[in-house]
Amino acid sequence: MQLNKPFATVTPTLDGDVLAVLASADVTFTVSQVQRILSTASGEGIRKVLNRLTAQGVVLHDEVGRTHTYRLNTEHLATEPIMELSRLNSTFLSRLTQHLGEWGTALRYGAVFGSAATGRMTLSSDIDLFLVRATDYGNDVWEQRVTELARLVTAWTGNEGRIVEFAEDEFRAAVDAGEPLLDDVAQQGLTVAGTRAWFIAQLRSGRRS
Structure with missing residues (x-):
């Protein structure tokens, strides 16, 4: 495994990288903020992952004007194992x-x-x-x-x-x-x-x- 990329132990896809970012802090993120952290990922790819995770309920999506923000849903049943992986x-x-x-x-x-x-x-x-x-x-x-x-x-x-x-x-x-x-x-x-x-x-x- 890669201790610096813990989600790669269960998924090699961009989903794991995005979840690692969301699990790193209890704050909201925009697509561009996530992209700055995941410098090799495209904004469109990150947006698709966030939309997919939102549909699962793992991520909460909010829209203020033209700004879309995302954060981990701390009440979701999957959040505890996600946080365990992140640690x-x-x-x-x-x-x-x-x-x-x-x-x-x-x-x-x-x-x-x-x-x-x-x-x-x-x-x-x-x-x-x-x-x-x-x-x-x-x-x-x-x-x-x-x-x-x-x-x-x-x-x-x-x-x-x-x-x-x-x-x-x-x-x-x-x-x-x-x-x-x-x-x-x-x-x-x-x-x-x-x-x-x-x-x-x-x-x-x-x-x-």
Whole structure:
């Protein structure tokens, strides 16, 4: 799946893109406003989708003078699953955070980075995870957890989970060596375990020394 295009999991058509826009805010939209967000779609195509969704009752249409506005019908039976779909990215991050929270003090820091963090996923994209473990934590248990985490990420999304992991001493050595990956995580990573403040502090401390 593409976390940045959640409706594509159920429909590859323009309908999903339009619903994603309408579900993004509880406000009214004109066709031109939707088109500015969906820059590759035609105004006529968007208008047809909105009219079709209006006929289904999912969208409410209003006309003020010559201006036509549209908004999601929050009372429609289909609205709850539509909103759930629109939140797939945050749902994934929340589920990941909850799962990693069960690892306790073994996990010092975790973040999603790469295309899943920057909103540039394609269907074939991996989901990149960065983990730092406590140096004195047992390798066997850790490896089992990492293997299970990769399996869960694929089960949740359909995308392969690619996990980059460091023991804490290895992480500090990578900081000292100026490992470029760490800059990517610092600039674009989405923290899912530990705190971003801890991660940034380690980078700054290592580079000062």
